[in-house]
Amino acid sequence: MLNYSKLMNSTVTEKIKPSGIRKFFDIASNMDGVISLGVGEPDFPTPMHIRRAGIKSLEESRTRYTSNAGLIELRKEICAFLKRKYNLDYSGERETLVTVGGSEGIDCAIRTIVAPGDEVIIPQPSFVCYEPIVRLCGGVPVILDLKAEDEFRLTPKALMSKLTPKTKMIVFPFPCNPTGAVMEKEDLESIASVLRETDVFVLSDEIYSELTYGKKHVSIASIDGMRERTVVINGFSKTYSMTGWRLGYACAPEPVISQMTKIHQFAIMSAPTTSQYAATEALRTGDRDIEQMAEEYDVRRRIMVDGFRKLGMDCFEPKGAFYAFPSIKISGLGSEEFCERLLYSQKVALVPGNAFGESGEGFIRASYCYSSEHIKEALERVGKFLKELKDGM
Amino acid sequence: MTNIKLLKLLSKNARYTVSELAVMAGMTETEVENDIKELENSGLIRGYKAVIDWESLDNAYVSALIELKVIPQDKYGFEKVAETIMKYSEVESVYLMSGAYDLCVIVKGKTFQEVAMFVAKELATIHEVTSTATHFVLRRYKELDVELVNSENDDRGTYSLC
Structure with missing residues (x-):
């Protein structure tokens, strides 16, 4: 058998790391009853x-x-x-x-x-x-x-x-x-x-x-x-x-x-x-399709930012794209631990901020490419999770 | 100024609570309450109704679209006839149309027979109405922006995570 790792371009085999998050989300997608704020693609079908x-x-x-x-x-x-x-x-x-x-x-x-x-x-x-x-x-x-x-x-x-x-x-x-x-x-x-x-x-x-x-x-x-x-x-x-x-x-x-x-x-x-x-x-x-979709994202954005803030999380107001990036400082956990424990405890899937570079540590990415109802349900579960943490469970 | 933002939100879902609307529109709850009151008082908001998939029930009602040709009256045009027709409880909607006929009337009833009899007895006999054509609705696919058949699933994969 060929020694593949020696034979191939070491820049690819060694310097480029596979996404660790992907694996985490594959676990999530195989669990029952998981509600995700993970994906970064629009939920609207193409007009x-x-x-x-x-x-x-x-x-x-x-x-x-x-x-x-x-x-x-x-x-x-x-x-x-x-x-x-x-x-x-x-x-x-x-x-x-x-x-x-x-x-x-x-x-x-x-x-x-x-x-x-x-x-x-x-x-x-x-x-x-x-x-x-x-x-x-x-x-x-x-x-x-x-x-x-x-x-x-x-x-x-x-x-x-x-x-x-x-x-x-x-x-x-x-x-x-x-x-x-x-x-x-x-x-x-x-x-x-x-x-x-x-x-x-x-x-x-x-x-x-x-x-x-x-x-x-x-x-x-x-x-x-x-x-x-x-x-x-x-x-x-x-x-x-x-x-x-x-x-x-x-x-x-x-x-x-x-x-x-x-x-x-x-x-x-x-x-x-x-x-x-x-x-x-x-x-x-x-142009009208864009306007309609942007209007809907804006409504969801407000729901999401307001939701995180009501949970006591510091959330900078996003002015573009379709993500909120709240701080998880209040939890005392690291980004990855926060996301992992949140997934197992309340079955909510979020992306740890450090997936986007080390400076994202201490934050999570929540996508609002989801219906308002979906977002509200996810936020409610995050609230339960934070309460669990506070109660020392 | 008319609060178009609130109107759009309510037209999507009339059951949003005042506090939900406040967050979504970026207003205070008091502002939302006042604006809604104003929209209702001024008659811009005429009512709130549920969108119901009646066909999934056994005792579904039937409805029909009736094309009416009408002789316009001096002074009133089509107004008086339209206003007479809209008073019937069997009539769901009345529109003045461009094109091959004049009034479009949506009529509902318990059975095809009932609707047909209403058209024959009530609409066709109005003096200014010269002809009627009845088209029964066989199936509803979408009503008031809401799809009534096979809702779409979220089939997005995990490829866009990062």
Whole structure:
């Protein structure tokens, strides 16, 4: 038998760790009567008219590859969307790449820009994919801890403390999974004033851009001097409840997109054709769907934050995405122990905050991609759990 | 200003409590109570009803959509006829329509026979009504935004956890 671990790429076999949480949730999903606030995908089905557009494309035999960068009409609709929503100007022909989910856009961007030895600043807690991909490229992840007292925003001071001559890129994960933090225009201006003096790229993961509550999302690429150094990542999964269609996009200046398109071309060929037709319909006529879903998330968000606070838990008000990130300090437990004991005692499944980086320790992620009734039931059980802890059971 | 947010929440579920509504709309409980009172007094909110799947009961009622062609009256147009029709307890809804006919009337009764007799005796005999066409409802799939058949299951996996 081959000695596989010796024969394969040690960066993959040793430096990239499998998700420990997944195992925990597999246990949870095999238990009876478990109520989860775990998943990070919308509970709404894809709006019917978007599904129909996919079906229609199949009926019309649109079953071939598309151009590598994606259907030109889709790329044009993407640019029109970015213009009307965030006042971003990109060319559909030269500066837009349709990818297999936002994830592939992130992968292509990092592989295009990061060379071995390059440092990439990754603010955490944040989505888990940036670090492993940077490692795969031989890059050096430089973790920047976001703090609850800053509302989990990135501050210029924290950024400057991590910048070195080797810094090649900073990941910009806002609106943020898991914290729900957003960066407002003034925050972006102050970050831009630091970055403008450098040659650092920004990888702006804006997959939750349409799910903000109160103020509209502002893209860092719309700030003076930032467009030239920014790769904007976005997609259809969260905005239109289209996770399974696997479709996203990247926009950046032509020199970057043309290189990313090379990787995409050799690795993927082209994004799924059926999904591209559905997405074109989504961008053309889906603004109302977004509005309705965002409105519903907002109601659930209020229920959840209010619920945690009533239980005596410190809960920062999330302004974007669809997660609350309350502190579990009151329990005296670590994140993982809290989640494990909560699961066994009250059968509620939550994600420990440290799954999103060490700075997430002391917090839990609760998704509000669930009905209000479901959320209320889960909160009630968390309340019972906290009472048990207090009573010393 | 009319509280559209409250109206939307109540149209989804009229049984939300005042304290639940306060949290969901980001208001105080007193504000919610006052606004609801105002919405009721001004007639914007006309009532609260349960959405019931009557077909799952044996003594389900039947209903029909009746197309009426009506000769409009001087001065009143269709108003008087519509107002006469809506007074019948058998009539659930009355709408003035564009297109091939004038009034759409939803009628309910215990049996097909009962509904048919109501149309023949009461609606068809109104002087201004020139014709009727009765379409019986055979099955309800969705009513007032609520799906009445096979609700969807949560089939999301654990792939999106992190």
